[in-house]
Amino acid sequence: MGERYDCTECQESLYGHKYILKEEKPYCIKCYETLFSNTCEVCQKLISCTSKDLSYKDRHWHSDCFLCNKCSRSLVDRPFATKNEALMCIECYSNEYSAKCHACLKNIMPGSKKMEHKGNSWHESCFTCNRCQQPIGTRSFVQKDANNYCLPCYEKQFALQCVHCKKPITTGGVNYHDQPWHKECFVCIGCKQQLAGQRSWGEQIHLFRAAPVAQRLLQLQTVLRVSGWSGFPDVQRRHPVPRLRQGH
Structure with a gap:
């Protein structure tokens, strides 16, 4: 009689059946899913071995459940953002929560560089000197009449x-x-x-x-x-020496 090859959990024979190895131990599909499969965040069902398991920060989804919380579009292979643990596509997130650029009035997309000053926000490429039009970046600048100037331009124009x-x-x-x-x-x-x-x-x-x-x-x-010496009379008459006191 040949050597047995059984499921580590239920001891049922695995001959002629599909199985999964975990830490070099064999499990039948049913036992493996019960013991190790993750639960979908949306439908609360187990994510089977034959389904794609999408994960983010220790949370898991079926691929069909991985959707934008606003527009319900699939987020599979698309960039997304989260707000209060809700998943959102970048477009919905920026329309709902992103700051608008003070220069071009367009949304500043999540993940892109944002410059801020006195409650206003700019795209990095829009944060430019009003005189030379060069990006200011992290250089020192002066704001005058709601316009931004790099220091050399401000000095040339206003100082x-x-x-x-x-x-x-x-x-x-x-x-x-x-x-x-x-x-x-x-x-x-x-x-x-x-x-x-x-x-x-x-x-x-x-x-x-x-x-x-x-x-x-x-x-x-x-x-x-x-x-x-009495000085020059004419000079003294026209320009008398002031009387001065010590200490004043």
Whole structure:
């Protein structure tokens, strides 16, 4: 008598019958499906050995049950997205949930790159500088009047130019006699200290800190008194030396 070849579970002979090996152990079809087949997410029936088992995140479907939750089209071999565990084709998902591009007003499809700023969204290819039309991508930009500008274009079109160095003023700055200055360019012509926030005396574009000028005038008055020099009368009459006090 030959060696027996039986189902590992029910012990029925497998001679002349179809069977499936699992971990090198033979099972008849019925036992295998009972023990190992997955249950379809939609119809709750077992997915037989002769059916295609479609799976996504530990969930399983018959191929005939793998449908868009909105339009009921088959999702077999098609891209899809999920919302609250419901399967949806890309078209239905984007119509229902995707943001619209602020530039072209078309849906931004799931999986594509999206640029966001202050509640608005753009396709990556639509997020361009309003002046040079080049994609901004992850570069720094400035938004003005609802338009986006890369920094070089913004500086060329809108930024004030420092009267001293002639370069654009991008942050901060000082306004003196209706002329724009970089903070670091607005310095005392004598001691080179920054004048922003300090008292200063200006003669055309020659700027002096008030404190050093006052000190120099006090020193000059002292020297003149000691030497007995009375100065030039005409000059004193037209341009009297201001009376200055220490500490002011």
